[in-house]
Amino acid sequence: MKAAIAAVAGTRATVRRTGDRIGVVLDATGLAPAARDALEAAVKAAAPEARVIVTAERAQRALVAVASGKGGVGKSTLAANLAIALARGGRQVGLVDADIYGPSQPRLMGVEGSRPEALEKQLIPVATPWGVPILSMGQLVAPGQAIAWRGPMAAGALGQLVEGAWGAADTLLLDLPPGTGDVQLTMVQKYRPAGAVIVSTPQDLALIDATRAIDLFTKAGIPIIGLVENMAGYVCPHCGEASDPFGQGGAEAAAAELGIPFLGRVPLELAIRRASDAGAPPAAHGDDRVFAPIAARVADWLAAR
Numbered sequence: 001m002k003a004a005i006a007a008v009a010g011t012r013a014t015v016r017r018t019g020d021r022i023g024v025v026l027d028a029t030g031l032a033p034a035a036r037d038a039l040e041a042a043v044k045a046a047a048p049e050a051r052v053i054v055t056a057e058r059a060q061r062a063l064v065a066v067a068s069g070k071g072g073v074g075k076s077t078l079a080a081n082l083a084i085a086l087a088r089g090g091r092q093v094g095l096v097d098a099d100i101y102g103p104s105q106p107r108l109m110g111v112e113g114s115r116p117e118a119l120e121k122q123l124i125p126v127a128t129p130w131g132v133p134i135l136s137m138g139q140l141v142a143p144g145q146a147i148a149w150r151g152p153m154a155a156g157a158l159g160q161l162v163e164g165a166w167g168a169a170d171t172l173l174l175d176l177p178p179g180t181g182d183v184q185l186t187m188v189q190k191y192r193p194a195g196a197v198i199v200s201t202p203q204d205l206a207l208i209d210a211t212r213a214i215d216l217f218t219k220a221g222i223p224i225i226g227l228v229e230n231m232a233g234y235v236c237p238h239c240g241e242a243s244d245p246f247g248q249g250g251a252e253a254a255a256a257e258l259g260i261p262f263l264g265r266v267p268l269e270l271a272i273r274r275a276s277d278a279g280a281p282p283a284a285h286g287d288d289r290v291f292a293p294i295a296a297r298v299a300d301w302l303a304a305r
């Protein structure tokens with residue numbers, strides 16, 4: 001079989017055996033998407049029983065951190081929807097759920113209870129119905145267990161997620177734990193994201209926390225892509241009236257004051273929570289007008305780097 005694989009993929013293929021399982025790692029560095037897909041299909045045809053993983057040089061993959069100064073502001077919701085909206089916009093996106101305190105991406109992305117397989121100690125991201133594969137702390141440990149982890153142990157496990165077999169993904173969204181502690185700092189220093197998206201709710205206090213998150217990145221020399229305001233205004237599901245329980249315009253003004261781009265606002269909407277809880281992020285729907293424009297700004301930023 002090795003010969004059959006070599007005949008179609010030459011030196012781009014490395015064949016590995018784990019027990020009775022055969023894996024082929026394909027180096028697609030420098031190939032255009034169509035050529036990469038053709039190569040992968042040829043190898044799968046030559047070795048139907050093998051698991052094929054496509055990799056490309058890591059330098060081509062942009063890591064985007066999604067961070068917040070405190071918990072509960074909707075960082076995970078935004079990360080899931082942003083990942084899907086970026087994928088719908090044409091990027092190849094993977095999602096890393098590094099939130100050790102509340103890893104919620106398996107539920108948000110509709111693959112609750114999934115476990116990633118490993119090939120030669122490298123984790124294989126789990127496919128989701130939304131075209132964005134994920135790896136989550138929640139897939140590695142029992143519910144509620146990770147929160148007790150100390151810094152180095154957590155950092156080690158998080159490293160496994162980032163260094164998973166992300167194949168052709170050109171963009172990796174990193175849902176960081178809320179706050180500005182050691183885990184966040186280690187992640188930022190070790191993996192040096194291309195940029196960070198900061199999520200905040202409109203209240204003053206949340207914005208002060210967001211400023212701390214911004215500081216964490218700027219001190220490490222990581223550019224801020226921009227600020228997203230979540231739970232920005234409440235749309236009544238009965239009468240459709242919009243109100244602003246936490247005030248209006250605070251995050252945009254704060255972004256201007258801090259000299260960072262404002263990426264947009266996400267309304268506080270029952271439908272968003274319901275869809276998220278049901279594992280069907282609203283960004284996956286054709287009528288999404290909320291997350292697509294935010295993702296477009298992030299994509300533009302990435303393209304202009």
Ligand SMILES: Nc1ncnc2c1ncn2[C@@H]1O[C@H](COP(=O)(O)OP(=O)(O)OP(=O)(O)O)[C@@H](O)[C@H]1O
Binds near residue numbers: 072267268272
């Ligand atoms: N725009 C929104 N409209 C309605 N509900 C929302 C919105 N954004 C988030 N939520 C809900 O608020 C709760 C907290 O959101 P989420 O888990 O994304 O926050 P987080 O900042 O990631 O929290 P954690 O600190 O636990 O990581 C969830 O129940 C989510 O469905």
